[in-house]
Amino acid sequence: MASIQTNTDITSATAASTGGPLVSLAPLSPEALEATLANLALAFADQAVLVATPEAAPPDIAGSSIRLLPYTPTTVSSSPWVLTAADYLNALRLVQENQSSACLLLGAESQTLQPEVVRALATAATTSDLTVARYNLGPREGLVNSAILYPVTRALFAARPRFPLAIDLGLSRRMVERLAAEAQKINAGGQSDALIWPVAVAASANFTITEVDAGTRILPQPVASDLNSLLARIAGSLFSDVDARATFWQRARTSQAARPITQTNQPMESPSDVSSMLDAFQIAYTNLHEIWSLVLPPNSLLGLKRLAAMPSASFRMPDSLWARIVYDFILAYRLRTINRGHLLGALTPLYLAWAASHLLLISSGTPPEKHIEDLAAVFEADKPYLVSRWRWPDRFNP
């Protein structure tokens, strides 16, 4: 299983090992738990492993190297499709109680992870502070990650993990402690469902980050299907994290070796029907211009005007325009130019326009990963714009 060391600025070694690996599972159905445990038994055939599960009645696993540890979570997350502050607090408790040197956090639907992936995550977790899974998704999947989360994280935090919000993580003890400390701060405000950005946390603490190829995995989907509220939650959390770590990312350099494009995800079998997304953008263009003009500079507004006039077949949003839009929204979030809920609501149609443009581009033969890597490179190249406007927001900006 391939793994990539994405952050080479190692200044201190990982915490000394005091025990075996600890695997913490998300709540699973009995069948899923059984399948996951079977996979874990295969992954750690020659090694004793402690598996913490919030299930009350674990299935019979006699004869395997797995020792089950049922536990009652101190805080319960109501968003099982993503790792939240509650998960990191529970992980810290487990690590402390069992004196583990490293911890694997496996998200929902973990029965679809291959045993060798789990093994690779565990191996990497013993040498690296943060190990992040890299999934092989279809061209129509994980679009928010490709459009916003990955490019912004890579450009600002100089960290390469393709899935900054991966739900399968390998964590060193000190990384668990760091994440739990972040979670504790948020939890004090009664937000146990708040998102923590492990890649940003690790990068700003100068911890080592490794990425492990996790192949194909079924990613759990949010229960609520409302894109507006979900995008507002995810993007709002990222923008808030960017705001909180401004002193770090303004100094972080972005010159890292380009990632080799491993085209493993399936090509588009048929052209996408993006008319609904384009309709959403056109309606937004005629109605939200006034709000966008509070956030975006004239140059971006001109770009959107050109975009609105494009025929559907040749609809393409330039990467540079999208990068500027995201950066300007981050700035407006920081400056509270308009209400933050409104701001993130106004981002939704622009994101849909990007998604439509991306799907049309890849249906014309461009490999999805190539486009996403190109986009991330544009975000990196445009980072000085964000830094400049962050420091001097009132300076003239055409």
Add this chain to the structure above:
Amino acid sequence: MWQQVELALSQSAHRVLFKLASFLPALLALFLAVLVLTAIGIGISALLRRILTSIRFDERVSRNQSGSVSDWAPSHSPTALVARTVFWACVVLGLFIGISAFDAAYPGEAPISLVVLPYLTHSVGAIILLIAGTVIARFLARSVLIGAVNAKLQYARFLSLGVKWLVLVLTAAMVLDHLQIGGVVVELAFGILFGGIVLTLALAVGLGSRDIVSRSLERNTDLAPDSIPSDADPKSPSMAETLRHF
């Protein structure tokens, strides 16, 4: 006769000058009270701003409250809002003290403060109502606009404008009522305007939604068991279903 005219004129001039002489110190007392309290307000607000900034008040408020005060007035941080509130409270206090001082210094028959103070209190209330109404109108108008656009409603702007004017009309009526201006005329005009806007919105939304309703009915008819579109059909609605944003 001329002497009588002269006497009347000199007496009236004397009365006016006397009133002016007794009025000016009272006016000066009013201005002085307002000026001093304004200066105190500036000082306290600057001090508060410095203290709140040093204890990172904004960050604490945004961390502890998901729907904070900055959601309503986004361009102003909670620190700025607190500082400004304190400043304006000092100014209003100065006005009250000034009017009382004016009343005490001016030897008129009817105490002015008995008339002016209640009206001033009402005016302050009306100004607060007006500001709150305007802020709420803008907030709701934008909320409706963005919500309607994301729901792909063609008449989003119209809906947003309607909501904005509903709130503004309501605010204006409340302000006038608070100031006791217009009486029944305001109530009547408000009723007519409010009802008119609601009726217009209802008609517009009703007429505008005809297409949505008919499309919804058509879709239900299309989804009969024998006509479920296959996944292989690139134009089918199932294409949208396979799109995963997360």
